[in-house]
Amino acid sequence: MIGKLVQRLLVVAFLFIPLSLAWAQEGSVGATYLVQAGDTLWSIAQRFRVSVSELAALNNLQNPNQLTAGTELLIPAIEGFSGRLTAVPLALGENLAGVSRKFEIPIELLMRLNHIVTSNEMYAGASLVLPQDNLDATPLPCLVLPEDLSLLELAILTEANPWEFAVQNQLTQTVQILPGEPYRGGIEAQGEVMSELACPFVELSLSPTRLLQGKTGVIRLRGRAGMSLQAHFMNRMIPFVEELAGEYVLLVGVHAMAQPGLYPLEVQWVSGDTVEYAFSQMVNVGKVDYPYDNPLTVDPETIDPAVTEPENKLWASYAQAFTPTKYWQGEFVFPSPLSKEYCLTSGDCWSSRFGNRRSYNGSTYDYFHTGLDIVGREGTEIYAPADGVVVFAGSLTVRGKATMIDHGWGVFTGYYHQKEIYVRAGERVEAGQLIGLVGSTGRSQGPHLHFEVWVNGVQVDPLDWLSQTYP
Numbered sequence: 001m002i003g004k005l006v007q008r009l010l011v012v013a014f015l016f017i018p019l020s021l022a023w024a025q026e027g028s029v030g031a032t033y034l035v036q037a038g039d040t041l042w043s044i045a046q047r048f049r050v051s052v053s054e055l056a057a058l059n060n061l062q063n064p065n066q067l068t069a070g071t072e073l074l075i076p077a078i079e080g081f082s083g084r085l086t087a088v089p090l091a092l093g094e095n096l097a098g099v100s101r102k103f104e105i106p107i108e109l110l111m112r113l114n115h116i117v118t119s120n121e122m123y124a125g126a127s128l129v130l131p132q133d134n135l136d137a138t139p140l141p142c143l144v145l146p147e148d149l150s151l152l153e154l155a156i157l158t159e160a161n162p163w164e165f166a167v168q169n170q171l172t173q174t175v176q177i178l179p180g181e182p183y184r185g186g187i188e189a190q191g192e193v194m195s196e197l198a199c200p201f202v203e204l205s206l207s208p209t210r211l212l213q214g215k216t217g218v219i220r221l222r223g224r225a226g227m228s229l230q231a232h233f234m235n236r237m238i239p240f241v242e243e244l245a246g247e248y249v250l251l252v253g254v255h256a257m258a259q260p261g262l263y264p265l266e267v268q269w270v271s272g273d274t275v276e277y278a279f280s281q282m283v284n285v286g287k288v289d290y291p292y293d294n295p296l297t298v299d300p301e302t303i304d305p306a307v308t309e310p311e312n313k314l315w316a317s318y319a320q321a322f323t324p325t326k327y328w329q330g331e332f333v334f335p336s337p338l339s340k341e342y343c344l345t346s347g348d349c350w351s352s353r354f355g356n357r358r359s360y361n362g363s364t365y366d367y368f369h370t371g372l373d374i375v376g377r378e379g380t381e382i383y384a385p386a387d388g389v390v391v392f393a394g395s396l397t398v399r400g401k402a403t404m405i406d407h408g409w410g411v412f413t414g415y416y417h418q419k420e421i422y423v424r425a426g427e428r429v430e431a432g433q434l435i436g437l438v439g440s441t442g443r444s445q446g447p448h449l450h451f452e453v454w455v456n457g458v459q460v461d462p463l464d465w466l467s468q469t470y471p
């Protein structure tokens with residue numbers, strides 16, 4: 001058996017050599033690009049590395065500002081390609097090799113069309129130029145090569161045609177599939193083998209596709225049912241929750257002061273200590289223009305790390321837990337008797353918003369405001385914004401009388417500077433329940449409610465949770 005296998009492997013090895021040459025020899029003929037919503041002549045020129053005037057002249061455009069989506073523009077010749085081009089966003093969970101296999105486009109052509117030098121330039125949501133014809137074809141099913149078998153061995157064992165494999169998966173001498181990597185169909189194996197080989201992750205989505213400083217992101221994954229999944233992102237490990245069979249979701253909070261740029265997101269399927277399957281992709285984190293507050297002068301003791309650090313750590317520690325139960329339903333209720341609609345539209349109810357950059361006693365702007373300050377006289381009622389379990393209720397030096405509620409799935413809310421606290425740690429609370437009164441305890445410059453929302457270890461903008469439903 002093995003001897004025969006080796007013999008067939010040798011034969012197959014020769015078959016692969018000429019594949020990569022076939023594409024390079026094609027001539028350069030006309031190409032067109034289908035204008036997408038949001039495109040400008042400038043962005044298209046950038047995309048294809050030509051000048052705006054060249055593009056305008058080639059297409060005889062009288063008014064380059066009037067470009068409508070769906071228009072077909074002539075593009076200067078692209079080596080090795082002729083036909084219609086379009087642009088699609090790179091899905092979360094896909095890399096260049098995956099796109100190449102899914103749509104049966106040689107990777108060299110993909111890189112040339114997109115002026116890509118290295119494949120790690122590609123992040124989720126990045127716009128990718130692809131030949132339109134390839135998008136119209138039905139993609140082959142996604143399968144994963146078992147760890148102990150090469151693709152060729154599998155092809156031989158399942159009596160499949162190695163040529164078809166090679167073509168379907170855009171394999172060349174330099175592009176090969178490694179065990180554990182996803183590839184595209186073509187194995188005429190028994191149903192049982194096929195289902196075992198099926199990719200564990202079918203589809204991933206990220207909302208918004210570009211994460212933002214201080215904002216909440218939602219990652220959804222569709223795949224096999226019953227997996228234990230987690231994501232490693234920005235130095236945190238966050239578990240997925242299986243909402244329905246095979247449908248997973250997780251919430252990610254982005255730190256308000258995170259450096260904008262690309263960060264790897266690794267999604268892992270784990271069983272015990274073993275990672276069964278994983279993939280990693282770059283995700284874009286964008287900048288939010290949070291305002292810079294006027295420099296503040298405070299009693300130096302109030303920013304003495306000897307006092308603030310231990311309290312910050314203690315406070316954050318309560319927000320690090322992950323309760324698999326989701327207690328909240330829909331949008332958060334307003335935590336104050338003020339009208340939520342009025343406050344959200346007028347903006348008159350905040351004395352300070354989340355994310356504001358702050359400087360204390362001449363320091364650099366290393367601080368940010370971790371919550372939303374809601375105006376209110378001393379004794380104004382405070383309501384729980386959603387169902388949950390109280391995890392902290394007590395007095396702290398900086399935060400004064402403070403409460404924290406666990407709403408499940410890594411979501412917590414916090415309340416500072418209260419006059420009275422009406423709940424105790426361990427108590428179940430309901431949306432709209434009276435939990436305390438506004439005060440000015442701790443380091444506060446007058447009565448107000450500092451309201452915080454934590455999402456998997458990070459404070460995020462509470463206004464998002466008051467104005468939309470997660471996940």
Ligand SMILES: [Zn+2]
Pocket residue numbers: 352369370371372373449450451
């Ligand atoms: Zn505050």
